[in-house]
Amino acid sequence: MKIFLDTADLGEIRRAADAGLIDGITTNPSLVAKVAGKRDPKEIYLAICETVDGPVSLEVVGVDKDTMLTEGRKLAAIHKNAVVKVPLTEAGLKACRALVAEGIRVNVTLCFSVSQALLAAKAGATYISPFVGRIDDISGDGMELIEQIRQVYDNYGFKTEILAASLRHPLHVVQAMMAGSDCCTIPPSVLWQLSKHPLTDKGLETFLKDWETLGARI
């Protein structure tokens, strides 16, 4: 399963990329607004694309098809790693179809149902982003959506990759893997949480203490 980092924070992106742990990045307008300050978002996008050797999702903010197309082409031109993110609306699906026809990879975002995921696949989406955590937030079962999309895509041989999004904790990541998601996107905090286990810390402490009794060096 591919791991994408869900952030526009370059410091966090460098930290994870240096560790060789991530396959790509997803951003959204809210994440960019958090870090941009006075900077032009396009500069941030270019820096992210130059830092990570993998797909970097950059989202359009237009709501009609033509504006999405204009913005999508500009975003795709920033760097070869750019993937254009469009919302799962009628206009977004039409823009997806047109951008894909031009050879541009598209991530269809804000997916909350299997029927939406079906249409994204029909529109040729490279990735579909179902928002697990936001469904959980309203007492739904976000992970069930990942399982259902997996089954439908497999039933009909759709090539669109499932990119489990809005994942909020390590268990979400494990469940997304078990459900057969192709990719997951996670905040930096969740990436580092994945490595933690109290028995690892305890075991290491004991090993180091025991080694000290030898007074030896490696």
Ligand code: E4P
């Ligand atoms: C996905 O591409 C989105 O950026 C993200 O996963 C949304 O997560 P949130 O629901 O925690 O904001």
